[in-house]
Structures are given as structure tokens and as C-alpha cells.
Amino acid sequence: MSPTPRPGAWRLGRLVGVDVLIKPSLLVMGVALVVLFARRFDERADSNPYLLATIFVLALYVSVLIHELAHVAVARGFGMRVHSVTLHLLGGETLIEGESRTPWQELAVSISGPLSSLAIGLACFAVEPTLTGTPADVVHAIAQLNVLVAIFNMLPGLPLDGGRVFRAIVWQVSGREETGIRIAAWLGRITAVGIVAYALTRNDEPTFQIDFVIAVLVGWYLWQGASDALSNAGRSARINSLDARTIGFPGATPPPNAEQLSADLHGADLLKAMAARPAEAYALVESDGTVYGVLTARAVDEAYRASR
Numbered sequence: 410m411s412p413t414p415r416p417g418a419w420r421l422g423r424l425v426g427v428d429v430l431i432k433p434s435l436l437v438m439g440v441a442l443v444v445l446f447a448r449r450f451d452e453r454a455d456s457n458p459y460l461l462a463t464i465f466v467l468a469l470y471v472s473v474l475i476h477e478l479a480h481v482a483v484a485r486g487f488g489m490r491v492h493s494v495t496l497h498l499l500g501g502e503t504l505i506e507g508e509s510r511t512p513w514q515e516l517a518v519s520i521s522g523p524l525s526s527l528a529i530g531l532a533c534f535a536v537e538p539t540l541t542g543t544p545a546d547v548v549h550a551i552a553q554l555n556v557l558v559a560i561f562n563m564l565p566g567l568p569l570d571g572g573r574v575f576r577a578i579v580w581q582v583s584g585r586e587e588t589g590i591r592i593a594a595w596l597g598r599i600t601a602v603g604i605v606a607y608a609l610t611r612n613d614e615p616t617f618q619i620d621f622v623i624a625v626l627v628g629w630y631l632w633q634g635a636s637d638a639l640s641n642a643g644r645s646a647r648i649n650s651l652d653a654r655t656i657g658f659p660g661a662t663p664p665p666n667a668e669q670l671s672a673d674l675h676g677a678d679l680l681k682a683m684a685a686r687p688a689e690a691y692a693l694v695e696s697d698g699t700v701y702g703v704l705t706a707r708a709v710d711e712a713y714r715a716s717r
Contacts, residue, residue, distance in 0.1 A: 418495055427481055427491050429474070434498035438626075442466045445619050449550065456543045468551050470496060472529050476558070477501040479525035483518045499630045500558075510649075510676065512581035519573035523562040530555030566597030568634030587646035590638055597635030601628040647716040649676045653693055653704055656712045661703035663692035670694070672701040683709065 418430040443462040450458040450465075477494040480503040484491050490506040509515035533552030537545055565575035572593040579589030608624030611617060652675040668686040670679075672693040683691070683706065693701040 424474075424494075425478060425481065428493040430493055430495040432495060432497040435470070435496050438498045439466050439470070441619060441623065442469070445623075446550070448615070450543075450546065461543060461547060465547055465550055468547070469554060472526065472551065472555050472558070473501045475529060476522045476526050476562075477503045479521040480505070480518055483521040487514050487518070489518075499627055506677075509577075512577040512586075515580065516574055516577035519570045519577065520563075522570050523559040526555045526562065527559035530559060564596075564600050565593060566595075566600040566631065566635065567593045567638040568597060568631065569600070572597050572635075572638075585646070586649060587642050590642040590645070594635040594638040594642065597631050597638070601631035601635065604628045604631070647713055648680065650716045651676055651679050651709060651712055653679055654701070656708050657693045657702045657704040658708075659702040663700060663703050664690050667692040667703075670704060671696070679709070 418432050421429045421431060423429065443459060443466050445462075446465055447458040447462040450456070450461040473496060474494065477496075481491045481494065484503070484505050487509075489509075492504045492506060495502045495504070505518070509518060530552045533548050533555065537548045537552060540548055562569050563571035563574070566572045567576065567590070575596065576586070576589035576593040579592055580586045583589070604624050605628040608617075608621045611620060614620060653670060654672050657672065668688045668691050670682050670686075670691045670693055672695055674682055687706075689706055691704045693704050695701050
């Protein structure tokens with residue numbers, strides 16, 4: 410049975426084992442981009458500029474999908490579960506279960522997307538000299554935009570990939586994931602304001618109205634994403650601090666027929682395992698099946714409250 414699509418999204422199917430979804434807003438942005446880029450191809454007398462712009466936008470969305478699938482591949486390499494990839498108004502989103510366990514994992518998963526966009530851009534630049542006329546123009550435009558997407562995504566503000574990279578670096582240096590989230594979120598808000606302000610300075614451009622609308626949409630998306638990161642920063646940090654070995658009671662004897670949990674569980678994985686098998690006390694076991702100790706639901710709750 411197919412999973413239920415996320416609210417407000419249409420399910421296209423499955424690719425490399427994950428659901429591929431699109432939001433209706435993707436179509437709105439697609440039309441806006443076709444109108445915007447048709448002007449770029451308007452000088453091509455041998456082809457319809459709107460047809461060329463449509464081909465370009467479709468190629469762009471394929472590039473965005475590849476960008477998100479790069480996140481999927483690296484996340485799976487770290488043993489994370491990936492539920493879906495959603496293409497929406499301003500790009501894509503990969504739904505990964507749980508949080509990165511280390512700064513290195515966060516950095517690797519985050520940077521994989523921009524690197525894939527950069528690779529697509531450089532590959533298109535390499536192919537372009539072998540083409541002529543309209544195909545060369547389209548490939549050149551795709552190359553330019555993918556490089557621009559890679560650079561834009563590496564800006565150090567959440568919810569951009571660069572913000573997650575920056576968060577990972579601060580996490581590694583400071584030892585506090587929450588600090589990295591908060592700094593990167595505020596940088597995301599500054600980036601949002603900067604994009605709209607820059608668009609306002611270009612009011613003499615013939616495409617100013619469309620450019621400004623796109624800038625406002627991008628700014629709104631960044632502001633909302635950064636605000637969500639700020640509101641969830643404390644909660645995520647508290648959840649990630651939960652560790653079964655630390656919270657548990659080593660050497661204690663579990664109750665008869667107690668549910669078993671791996672002593673290596675931590676963070677969201679620990680809470681999900683407990684939710685799947687509700688109990689007052691659990692037997693913590695090592696990978697070889699030996700009993701490490703006991704974990705109580707009360708101890709986990711107290712640890713979460715104490716980390717505030």
C-alpha cells in the first residue's frame with residue numbers, strides 16, 4: 410500500500426525507494442519562471458522563446474530533484490531513513506527521519522546537495538562547446554543557474570543547506586548544536602531581508618516586477634524557515650541530548666519480561682523505540698544480547714526536563 414502523501418502535496422511516484430511529491434506552488438513558480446526566462450530566449454528567431462523557457466524550467470526541476478536525491482544518498486549512507494522528496498515553490502525538501510548524530514553527519518548530508526548542483530553546472534559548461542545554436546543557449550542557461558543555485562544554497566543561513574553546514578561547524582567548535590542552530594537561523598533572517606532589499610535596488614530593470622515578486626517569495630521562505638528553526642532549536646537540542654546509557658541504571662536488574670531496548674539508542678531514535686513499546690521500565694541490552702542495565706520512562710522524562 411502506498412504511503413499517504415503529505416497534506417497539500419501530489420504524489421508522483423517512487424524513485425530510489427522514496428516518495429516523490431510536488432506541491433501545487435511548484436506549478437505557479439514554473440509559470441513565473443517561463444515568463445521570466447522567455448525574455449532571455451526572445452532573440453532566438455529560430456525557436457519559440459516560451460517553448461525554450463519551458464524546456465529550461467523542466468530541466469531546472471530535474472536538477473532540483475537530483476540535488477535532493479544527493480541528500481537522500483548521503484543520509485542513507487549514515488543509516489538514516491528517508492521518507493520523501495518534495496518539490497515546491499522554491500526548490501525541494503528531503504524528509505529525513507530523526508536528526509544527525511554528529512556534526513560530521515550534518516555537514517556531509519547538507520553539503521551533498523549544493524555539490525551535486527555545482528557538478529551539474531560544470532558538466533553543462535563542459536558540454537556546451539560541443540553544441541551550437543539554440544541547444545547551446547539552453548545548456549548554457551542551465552549551467553549558469555545550477556552554479557547560482559549551488560552558491561545561493563551555500564549561504565550560511567537556515568533553512569538553506571549552507572545554514573546547516575554552518576550549524577555543523579559551530580556545533581563541532583562549540584560542542585553545542587543549539588548554538589549553531591540559533592546563529593544560522595538569524596543569518597537566514599538577515600539573508601531574507603537582504604534579498605528583498607537587493608531586489609528593490611533594481612527597479613530600473615525591465616523585469617523588475619517579476620524579479621521583485623520572486624525575491625519576496627524567496628525572502629518569505631527563508632524567514633519562515635529560519636523562524637521555525639529558532640522555535641525548534643531548544644527542543645531538538647534537548648531530544649538529541651538523551652542517551653540511553655547515560656540516563657539508564659548500569660548493572661540494575663530489569664523487571665521480569667521487560668521490553669528490551671538497545672543501550673546504544675539516543676535522541677529521537679530512543680523516544681520512537683519507547684513509544685513503539687510503552688512501558689515503565691526497560692531492559693537495556695548490548696549488541697551481543699547481554700543486559701547493560703535498566704532504563705525507566707521517568708528517568709528519560711526527568712533528563713529531558715533537566716536539559717532545559
